Amino acid sequence: MKKVSILGSTGSIGVNTLNVIRELKDEFKVTGLTTNKNIDLLEKQILEFQPEIAVVGDEDKAELLRKRLPSGIHCNVLSGEKGLLEAASKGDYDILVAALVGFAGLKPTIEGLKRKKRIALANKETLVVAGEIINNLARKRNSEIIPVDSEHSAIFQALVGESKESIFKIILTASGGPFRSATLEELENATVEQALNHPNWKMGNKVTIDSATMMNKGLEIIEAYWLFGLPPERIEVVVHPQSIVHSLVEFVDGSIKAQLSLPDMKLPIQYALTYPKRLRNNFVETNLPEIQNLTFYEPDYKKFRTIKLAYQALEAGGTAPCILNAANEIAVEKFLTNEIKFLEIPKIISEALERIPYERVKDIETIYECDRKTRGFINKIFT
Numbered sequence: 001m002k003k004v005s006i007l008g009s010t011g012s013i014g015v016n017t018l019n020v021i022r023e024l025k026d027e028f029k030v031t032g033l034t035t036n037k038n039i040d041l042l043e044k045q046i047l048e049f050q051p052e053i054a055v056v057g058d059e060d061k062a063e064l065l066r067k068r069l070p071s072g073i074h075c076n077v078l079s080g081e082k083g084l085l086e087a088a089s090k091g092d093y094d095i096l097v098a099a100l101v102g103f104a105g106l107k108p109t110i111e112g113l114k115r116k117k118r119i120a121l122a123n124k125e126t127l128v129v130a131g132e133i134i135n136n137l138a139r140k141r142n143s144e145i146i147p148v149d150s151e152h153s154a155i156f157q158a159l160v161g162e163s164k165e166s167i168f169k170i171i172l173t174a175s176g177g178p179f180r181s182a183t184l185e186e187l188e189n190a191t192v193e194q195a196l197n198h199p200n201w202k203m204g205n206k207v208t209i210d211s212a213t214m215m216n217k218g219l220e221i222i223e224a225y226w227l228f229g230l231p232p233e234r235i236e237v238v239v240h241p242q243s244i245v246h247s248l249v250e251f252v253d254g255s256i257k258a259q260l261s262l263p264d265m266k267l268p269i270q271y272a273l274t275y276p277k278r279l280r281n282n283f284v285e286t287n288l289p290e291i292q293n294l295t296f297y298e299p300d301y302k303k304f305r306t307i308k309l310a311y312q313a314l315e316a317g318g319t320a321p322c323i324l325n326a327a328n329e330i331a332v333e334k335f336l337t338n339e340i341k342f343l344e345i346p347k348i349i350s351e352a353l354e355r356i357p358y359e360r361v362k363d364i365e366t367i368y369e370c371d372r373k374t375r376g377f378i379n380k381i382f383t
């Protein structure tokens with residue numbers, strides 16, 4: 001039985017991971033669960049899965065949860081970033097599911113990597129901001145990174161049994177999000193409610209807005225670069241509105257391999273937990289005659305500037321992807337609270353990339369400093 005600790009168990013990926021584990025009770029035991037603030041859901045999860053450790057980001061809520069847990073439940077409730085790092089660095093697990101959202105996921109993922117554990121990586125921001133450091137650490141400590149993002153899981157699956165030399169290019173598919181067919185004028189006035197209304201996936205707010213701006217694909221290009229080691233010009237994006245083909249690999253002989261299924265994150269999550277095995281489940285049944293049409297076309301780079309901004313940051317290297325990520329996180333927060341308009345998101349990112357000088361990444365401190373500096377720069381614009 002494999003022990004699993006889930007960072008961000010109250011989020012969309014976290015809840016889906018528990019849905020997978022509930023169906024595979026004989027294979028996995030949950031040993032760690034974490035939330036930022038949602039102690040009501042965490043309490044339910046603790047009662048059902050009885051982990052040894054739970055972490056609540058908010059200190060007061062952690063205290064409240066400790067008081068609420070019945071005496072028969074032996075779960076050590078920690079709090080704050082310190083608690084999160086302790087759970088990752090000392091908790092008893094074989095697999096760490098990195099499902100926090102944003103930059104907050106970086107430090108605990110590093111702690112997991114230091115321990116030669118399998119990281120089931122959903123938190124793409126970790127690779128975006130610190131890909132080189134993460135890859136070096138994984139190599140040095142012999143830890144595995146198995147992608148959970150459906151696109152990267154598809155590529156990972158297509159590459160089983162293939163050599164790196166045989167890959168010609170990677171093709172990431174994108175649903176196009178809720179504004180796939182919107183005009184620029186419609187984007188100008190896009191509301192938070194419209195942007196959160198993703199046609200194919202039910203996800204957390206940040207990644208849903210990233211899908212609406214298509215920055216999600218931009219971040220995934222950088223994630224793919226670090227996971228699969230291809231140059232940026234051999235990582236392409238195609239819009240595929242049905243979200244059935246989760247991504248493709250074209251090989252040097254012209255053959256293309258893809259992974260298909262109805263969109264359901266439980267599939268890539270399960271694969272990251274069970275790899276190299278595949279286990280039977282009842283999650284999805286993909287009926288191709290019912291689907292009928294699979295269509296693909298070029299993204300509209302004028303409407304979705306974020307994709308080009310991501311290529312620009314990747315090619316610039318150093319701290320540029322960290323600037324891109326921090327600027328995006330702040331811009332998305334401001335859009336969600338109606339402080340800025342939808343099309344200001346790419347404008348803010350572009351301005352941050354133009355005005356903040358890039359540096360060579362010497363160590364992880366360079367990344368923390370760049371993240372702080374970029375957030376400070378953007379917040380100053382708004383004060």
Ligand SMILES: NC(=O)c1ccc[n+]([C@@H]2O[C@H](COP(=O)([O-])OP(=O)(O)OC[C@H]3O[C@@H](n4cnc5c(N)ncnc54)[C@H](OP(=O)(O)O)[C@@H]3O)[C@@H](O)[C@H]2O)c1
Nearest residue numbers: 008010011012013036037038100104122123124203204207
């Ligand atoms: N959702 C998907 O289908 C999907 C697909 C592919 C990749 N991803 C990636 O997976 C990651 C997670 O996405 P998600 O949609 O599951 O996000 P989400 O629903 O917003 O959940 C995030 C989780 O992290 C916790 N959290 C947030 N900020 C935190 C902080 N500062 N400190 C500690 N905990 C914090 C949240 O706690 P609270 O519940 O208290 O907020 C929640 O448990 C993202 O990087 C996303 O890009 C998601």
